Amino acid sequence: MVMSKRSNTFTIDGRAIPFIVGETVMQAAIKANIYIPHLCFNPEFTPNGSCKLCTCDINGRKKSSCCTEAQQDMQVNNETHELTGMRRTLVQMLFVEGNHYCPFCERSGNCQLQALAYDLGVTDLHFPQFTAHRNVDASHPDLMLDLNRCIFCELCIRSSTEVDHKDIFTIAGRGINKRLAINSKSGLLKDSTMKVTDKSAHICPVGCIIIKGEGFKTPIGERLYDQHSIRDVGNLRPDSAVKATTPMQAEKPKKKLKLATCSLAGCFGCHMSFLDMDERLIELLDRVELSRSPLNDIKTCAPDCDLGLIEGGVCNTENIAVLKHFRESCKIIIAVGSCAINGGVPSLRNNIDVKDCLDEAYLNGIGLVNPKIPSDKELPYLLEKVYPIHEVIKVDYFLPGCPPPADAFWKILNDLLDGKEPELPYNLLHFD
Amino acid sequence: MNKALAALIHQQVKVYRGDATYLLQILRHIQFFCSHIPEQAIQLLSFELKISIPKIRALIEFYHFLHYQPRGDYDIYISDSIIDHMSGKNEITSYLCEKLKVKLNQPRADGRVTVANTSCTGMSDQGPAVLVNGLALTRLSRKKVGQMVAKIEGKIAVEAWPKSWFNVADNIQSKGVLLNSEIKPGEAIKKALAADPHDSLTEIDKSGLRGCGGAGFKTAEKWKSCLLSDDNRRYVVCNADEGEPGTFKDRVLLNSYAEQLIEGMTLCAYIIGAQKGIIYLRYEYQHLHKKLQETLQTRRAANLLGTHILNTELSFDIEIFMGAGSYVCGEESALLESLEGRRAIPRIRPPYPVTHGYLGKPTVINNVETFCYAALIIEKGADNFAQQGLAGFSGCKILSISGDVEKAGIYEIPLGMPVKNVLNLCGAQSVQAVQVGGPSGALIIPAEFSRVISFDSLNTGGSFMVFNHSRDILENALNFTHFFMQESCGFCTPCRVGTKLICDLADKVATGQGARLDLDSIKQLNHVMNEMSHCGLGQRAAHPLLETLEKFPEYFVKRMTDVEYQPSFDVEKSIQRAIDIVTIESN
Numbered sequence A: 001m002v003m004s005k006r007s008n009t010f011t012i013d014g015r016a017i018p019f020i021v022g023e024t025v026m027q028a029a030i031k032a033n034i035y036i037p038h039l040c041f042n043p044e045f046t047p048n049g050s051c052k053l054c055t056c057d058i059n060g061r062k063k064s065s066c067c068t069e070a071q072q073d074m075q076v077n078n079e080t081h082e083l084t085g086m087r088r089t090l091v092q093m094l095f096v097e098g099n100h101y102c103p104f105c106e107r108s109g110n111c112q113l114q115a116l117a118y119d120l121g122v123t124d125l126h127f128p129q130f131t132a133h134r135n136v137d138a139s140h141p142d143l144m145l146d147l148n149r150c151i152f153c154e155l156c157i158r159s160s161t162e163v164d165h166k167d168i169f170t171i172a173g174r175g176i177n178k179r180l181a182i183n184s185k186s187g188l189l190k191d192s193t194m195k196v197t198d199k200s201a202h203i204c205p206v207g208c209i210i211i212k213g214e215g216f217k218t219p220i221g222e223r224l225y226d227q228h229s230i231r232d233v234g235n236l237r238p239d240s241a242v243k244a245t246t247p248m249q250a251e252k253p254k255k256k257l258k259l260a261t262c263s264l265a266g267c268f269g270c271h272m273s274f275l276d277m278d279e280r281l282i283e284l285l286d287r288v289e290l291s292r293s294p295l296n297d298i299k300t301c302a303p304d305c306d307l308g309l310i311e312g313g314v315c316n317t318e319n320i321a322v323l324k325h326f327r328e329s330c331k332i333i334i335a336v337g338s339c340a341i342n343g344g345v346p347s348l349r350n351n352i353d354v355k356d357c358l359d360e361a362y363l364n365g366i367g368l369v370n371p372k373i374p375s376d377k378e379l380p381y382l383l384e385k386v387y388p389i390h391e392v393i394k395v396d397y398f399l400p401g402c403p404p405p406a407d408a409f410w411k412i413l414n415d416l417l418d419g420k421e422p423e424l425p426y427n428l429l430h431f432d
Numbered sequence B: 001m002n003k004a005l006a007a008l009i010h011q012q013v014k015v016y017r018g019d020a021t022y023l024l025q026i027l028r029h030i031q032f033f034c035s036h037i038p039e040q041a042i043q044l045l046s047f048e049l050k051i052s053i054p055k056i057r058a059l060i061e062f063y064h065f066l067h068y069q070p071r072g073d074y075d076i077y078i079s080d081s082i083i084d085h086m087s088g089k090n091e092i093t094s095y096l097c098e099k100l101k102v103k104l105n106q107p108r109a110d111g112r113v114t115v116a117n118t119s120c121t122g123m124s125d126q127g128p129a130v131l132v133n134g135l136a137l138t139r140l141s142r143k144k145v146g147q148m149v150a151k152i153e154g155k156i157a158v159e160a161w162p163k164s165w166f167n168v169a170d171n172i173q174s175k176g177v178l179l180n181s182e183i184k185p186g187e188a189i190k191k192a193l194a195a196d197p198h199d200s201l202t203e204i205d206k207s208g209l210r211g212c213g214g215a216g217f218k219t220a221e222k223w224k225s226c227l228l229s230d231d232n233r234r235y236v237v238c239n240a241d242e243g244e245p246g247t248f249k250d251r252v253l254l255n256s257y258a259e260q261l262i263e264g265m266t267l268c269a270y271i272i273g274a275q276k277g278i279i280y281l282r283y284e285y286q287h288l289h290k291k292l293q294e295t296l297q298t299r300r301a302a303n304l305l306g307t308h309i310l311n312t313e314l315s316f317d318i319e320i321f322m323g324a325g326s327y328v329c330g331e332e333s334a335l336l337e338s339l340e341g342r343r344a345i346p347r348i349r350p351p352y353p354v355t356h357g358y359l360g361k362p363t364v365i366n367n368v369e370t371f372c373y374a375a376l377i378i379e380k381g382a383d384n385f386a387q388q389g390l391a392g393f394s395g396c397k398i399l400s401i402s403g404d405v406e407k408a409g410i411y412e413i414p415l416g417m418p419v420k421n422v423l424n425l426c427g428a429q430s431v432q433a434v435q436v437g438g439p440s441g442a443l444i445i446p447a448e449f450s451r452v453i454s455f456d457s458l459n460t461g462g463s464f465m466v467f468n469h470s471r472d473i474l475e476n477a478l479n480f481t482h483f484f485m486q487e488s489c490g491f492c493t494p495c496r497v498g499t500k501l502i503c504d505l506a507d508k509v510a511t512g513q514g515a516r517l518d519l520d521s522i523k524q525l526n527h528v529m530n531e532m533s534h535c536g537l538g539q540r541a542a543h544p545l546l547e548t549l550e551k552f553p554e555y556f557v558k559r560m561t562d563v564e565y566q567p568s569f570d571v572e573k574s575i576q577r578a579i580d581i582v583t584i585e586s587n
Ligand SMILES: Cc1cc2nc3c(=O)[nH]c(=O)nc-3n(C[C@H](O)[C@H](O)[C@H](O)COP(=O)(O)O)c2cc1C
Pocket: B210, B211, B212, B213, B214, B215, B216, B217, B239, B240, B241, B242, B243, B244, B327, B328, B329, B330, B331, B332, B333, B365, B366, B367, B368, B370, B371, B535, B536, B537
């Protein structure tokens, strides 16, 4: 059989994709409605090639698809087990590099880094956090710059030069000391020519360049990426209201297991959310026997616990002792909530000296009588910063959220009772 | 502002015709003049060159030898390669700091002196080595340190220190066709000019010459692609950034074979039709700058450089461009960025420099050694060169051999020579391992010593570091890993974040806190960095640690408690601050 040679197609995961000569793999993929993960690419600007999330297998070699021109008969693999694993690692790298505390981030729910983490099924940081010292610049009347969340996609730079013709942003420093700098004498945004109407004010894929007064407008559950994965809707910024779907109903638990829970440096919100399983708790109790927990006030774990749920970060020596006790007693440890996973709210003190923290709490606080830093021998010592629990003990599973929804507790417990690998559906995986 | 500084800036701006691509060159001058880049200088430059202030700051923050804060009048950098360590670098550093009463990286209160570490300065054959106000001083001993300190305390200007202190030996240990040749200036060019440029290209092609900077790309092919490019404003750039720790052969070539280098660049210009050449000389080779300038000048006077070379149509001149401290500048596209006065961030390739290089024009970039061989090949013929190889390989290569050997220095060897023969040549005994190709290269153990040096099996830009049985190989991995973190440009995620993670993991293992899960992390990071990094630096950065892990597991086992998991931090250290506070409170 003679086949006419079809010109200008290549394949992505075996699917034939048409392209125009000169187009990159990324551009052709977007036209064909195929999602290749990306953070620094934006079709409106010249590609940057720095985030590396778009890396694909291209004719057997790993290349950035936003920088590689499509060629006739090129074979591209995008959705492979290997690439997903590598992209997860990249996302985790970006998370530990900056200071990403989603529960109190204005962009949460609309953030492309967070959305990619959801899509790739990233539930933990894996690596130790860098706790970088980065600045927040709130000087501008309409805009805020929280450099703790910058991922160096350079989209602000490109939009400022290519569209606004202003050149407001630049990169300085090198290596891990790289930083985003502002083109003004003082280095502050207010002294630059930046306007809220500039393109560059509306381009940041994460929560670094924020428009004041816009945060937290849409309720949790209704924000863009709460319900829709980034692969379905693409890398979008604006809030987009979406109806919440009904809570999912999982199958009944089948086997009884011994459960212990505790709260370290946390607010007990995760425990409250656990209790939010409401009448399902009764069903759960048919299958679960509660060992040490603040819910029953038992102080030690049975030595043969199946499961330990840990809320909160690690802020002092007592937390470490409790964690070790849990690790020794429980077969499976689950880190529950943002605080346990990346330190959360308590780690706001991480860039503040311990002495300053203690002074503020015990000496300078309002309404203190007889101010004194407690020094009783019985008291545990504070660590110099608040650590996520995976930096202190080995953690088997992570249940993100601040707090994780009751449905997520229900799902993960049922999976484990059924002897399945726990997996959270998209609508139950969120970081806030 | 200081009048002299303003005058310097005006003069520099004039010398460089207000061309902002020379910003880095101007900043270097200011740094030398004021021992830092004062804020006023930044503002004046911004005005004069019409570059925004943050862009100037970006350069200052990128290059290792530029500073906002004043350095000492005597600014001392100590070469921090593993080979320097083996020749007593740490001991010499403590002695120097103790004598001068300074802490590393902190200027002395009277502003007299600063002492800091820096990546390998290309003196592995004569370490421990330092740079004093940019000039190399090698083979430091306690005695020499004592003498130096006396000069510093006596406020004797570096220019007035004994000249002999600044001698840098060539240490040529074994000569082959190139190191034995004594090309008369102009011989190769005359020969080439007598024939069609195409004939010269054919000759280079026939010789099988491949790039000596590390990648081993066929030289003739590179030159041909450039020749075929559309634009006919073309450039020849010599990569003399020699930053790979343990390499120093370009230093010797630049010192004693500069005629061949310039001859080679001129030939390239003739073949590809270029009018301008640039030598990008690393900061650490400041001591070679003047001599190179003089060689260029002599050649200009002899009508071998400049307009109408030897009264032909060929016009070509060469400019020297100095680096300011950054290993990644050796990557060819990063080098171009640096030449154009920006931070050295490797470009997206393709397009390659041969079509879009310096100022966007077609550019051939080759290593110093490659140009030298090109001149030799035109002079002596392709066959003469090709015949040199052993066992089916053609040509030769210069190695920089250092470490536990009798005679450190440069060795020109035929390609195809087995590692064990190289080790015999340099008098290495009781060898535990060889690092071939520098930190970016490969760790070779005795079982592999019959492997041969060649572009296809054991490729090396020239670095060949030998370690005997007294060495702790994990120390190498630590040193290399930290080197990569310090030199990462920070452009891409896998390398920027990965080099830091790998360093932390290496340190964790080295301090006995490593666990089995950490080894998994190292493997995963190596995979991601190797496959996803934007340039060779990140691609190779996790490799030394992993390779040490694979080839010398005993060094890990020795340090590790056999557990699956260990915390990421030291609890005792982490609570020290709180203990101190509480102790004060309870007293
Ligand atoms: C991180 C990095 C550093 C490099 N450093 C050097 C160097 O110092 N000298 C050099 O000649 N080539 C270096 N290279 C290789 C250059 O990119 C380029 O391949 C070489 O200059 C081409 O010349 P050649 O073909 O003559 O070898 C480096 C490459 C990378 C990725």
